Amino acid sequence: MHVSSTLAYLSFFTSLATALPDAHGKPKPPFFALAGDSTTATQSAGGGGWGDGFLSTTLQKGASGKNFGHNGATTVSFRAGGDWANVITAVKSASDKYDPYVTIQFGHNDQKPDKNISMADLIANLVALVEEVRAVSATPILVTSLSRRTYNASGLVVENLADVTAATKAAAQQSGAHIIDLNRASTEYLNAIGELDAHTYNLNPTDNTHLNDEGSVVFGNLVAMLIDREVPRLRKYVKPVKSVEQALKKGDYVFPAV
Ligand SMILES: *[C@@H]1O[C@H](CO)[C@@H](O)[C@H](O)[C@H]1NC(C)=O
Numbered sequence: 640m641h642v643s644s645t646l647a648y649l650s651f652f653t654s655l656a657t658a659l660p661d662a663h664g665k666p667k668p669p670f671f672a673l674a675g676d677s678t679t680a681t682q683s684a685g686g687g688g689w690g691d692g693f694l695s696t697t698l699q700k701g702a703s704g705k706n707f708g709h710n711g712a713t714t715v716s717f718r719a720g721g722d723w724a725n726v727i728t729a730v731k732s733a734s735d736k737y738d739p740y741v742t743i744q745f746g747h748n749d750q751k752p753d754k755n756i757s758m759a760d761l762i763a764n765l766v767a768l769v770e771e772v773r774a775v776s777a778t779p780i781l782v783t784s785l786s787r788r789t790y791n792a793s794g795l796v797v798e799n800l801a802d803v804t805a806a807t808k809a810a811a812q813q814s815g816a817h818i819i820d821l822n823r824a825s826t827e828y829l830n831a832i833g834e835l836d837a838h839t840y841n842l843n844p845t846d847n848t849h850l851n852d853e854g855s856v857v858f859g860n861l862v863a864m865l866i867d868r869e870v871p872r873l874r875k876y877v878k879p880v881k882s883v884e885q886a887l888k889k890g891d892y893v894f895p896a897v
């Protein structure tokens with residue numbers, strides 16, 4: 640464990656402010672539509688992210704959701720391929736019984752040079768997604784990209800998602816949308832536990848980007864903690880698993896039973 644990164648990690652979580660719940664209309668439980676790439680998507684041969692772990696282990700009191708993560712997706716392909724239309728349709732039909740939220744996490748593929756998506760394009764695309772969520776009376780939550788588990792010679796996570804993380808923050812600033820900094824929180828946790836333990840979350844031994852089922856639960860719970868911090872009215876419905884939450888807060892390694 641690296642002392643400096645551990646201290647930064649702890650201060651990140653101990654500085655969480657306790658806010659009062661918002662006054663909120665009818666007490667409908669939330670419905671979470673998860674929009675994103677393979678680092679959100681359901682576990683499969685070609686991908687797998689935090690989405691299923693979040694949906695299956697943290698939702699309480701009638702809260703529900705659906706994982707729309709698509710392997711290889713960019714902000715452009717997610718719309719062009721019809722995934723975004725599916726998200727909007729699901730949100731509209733859920734609105735009857737639920738208070739809908741849409742998490743929006745892109746960047747891993749948008750940053751690839753062959754996609755020809757500039758950071759200015761990425762910001763504009765994210766802002767458009769935010770506005771379209773609001774147009775159907777749902778609440779958008781921008782999510783910065785889950786860290787890759789590649790480590791440098793100092794044993795620290797290589798920070799190669801800085802451009803898309805900055806673009807997501809700029810989109811939140813422009814639109815006033817909620818944002819959770821999963822890139823920072825996941826990087827700090829991965830630095831706290833170290834490379835060998837981090838690789839136990841790999842979808843397969845050589846895949847440092849995608850998560851297996853246990854990794855999905857760990858990072859799904861990290862997302863839950865960040866959402867509760869950013870949107871306090873959701874705390875009643877989004878409850879991290881105690882043992883996983885404790886490990887995440889302390890920067891201790893955990894490999895949950897799934
Ligand atoms: C990349 O995008 C720019 C701006 O949209 C466009 O002008 C250019 O033709 C694109 N290049 C390729 C190789 O697609």
Ligand SMILES: *[C@@H]1O[C@H](CO)[C@@H](O)[C@H](O)[C@H]1NC(C)=O
Nearest residue numbers: 791792793794795796797798
């Ligand atoms: C490893 O990454 C950290 C964080 O970005 C950086 O501070 C450090 O200098 C890097 N070490 C090497 C050897 O590249």
